């Protein structure tokens with residue numbers, strides 16, 4: 516049995532159809548990326564996975580049970596959600612925001628314990644942001660807030676994470692650290708479903724990709740076979756080759772940019788291996 520089973524989901528806002536008969540499975544320990552252009556329905560699909568939007572037809576099963584049958588607290592102990600945009604009304608310290616991840620484990624009046632604080636600090640350490648712990652959440656940058664929210668998701672103790680464009684707003688180093696952390700945790704059995712605008716990130720760390728265009732899945736499965744020049748062109752109307760640099764390391768190369776550079780002296784640049792027959 517798959518951890519998450521998405522069966523024939525269609526959804527629209529008012530009369531505007533967004534998702535059309537979407538189906539796929541997610542196994543425990545997978546790192547799944549949703550890839551698709553702006554407005555194709557990634558956030559909508561993530562909210563549906565969480566049971567936040569009711570679907571008229573189809574079914575979402577989490578651990579074999581309909582998502583709609585879980586109450587909020589029960590779901591929050593299993594699944595952590597990091598939304599795309601998060602505004603804070605109060606100047607909580609970053610550590611307090613991370614500690615909020617422990618709320619699904621607490622009774623209404625119970626206070627945080629030392630163990631909760633230990634878990635919060637551990638989450639900040641994992642992401643290399645302990646130095647932010649005492650800073651007011653309203654006074655840190657957007658990327659720093661994003662990291663704090665991911666730390667809160669870790670602190671929540673859930674084993675499944677739904678992340679809406681987690682790398683957005685992160686500097687290059689933090690993007691790499693975040694991807695490393697997600698890959699490590701997925702190797703330990705944690706499951707991640709995240710939307711992204713970076714096909715390279717999918718090639719580097721994901722083991723499953725769902726490519727969405729106009730509300731339908733145009734390709735799904737291992738990034739190795741799904742993230743191809745043809746499919747990237749269908750998604751983005753851009754000509755992007757997929758180059759294999761090392762045994763298992765691929766990158767996207769936008770052709771128009773490459774052509775501009777190739778008119779310069781590029782003799783010293785080693786020629787990578789093109790993905791035979793698939794790029």
Ligand SMILES: Nc1ncnc2c1ncn2[C@@H]1O[C@H](COP(=O)(O)OP(=O)(O)OP(=O)(O)O)[C@@H](O)[C@H]1O
Nearest residue numbers: 528529531533551552553554555556557558559560
């Ligand atoms: N609350 C809403 N009411 C009406 N339409 C909405 C609502 N939320 C999203 N939409 C529309 O649904 C479509 C899908 O939006 P969604 O946010 O799921 O796309 P996305 O793939 O996450 O986009 P992006 O990559 O830009 O974040 C868009 O056309 C959007 O305008």
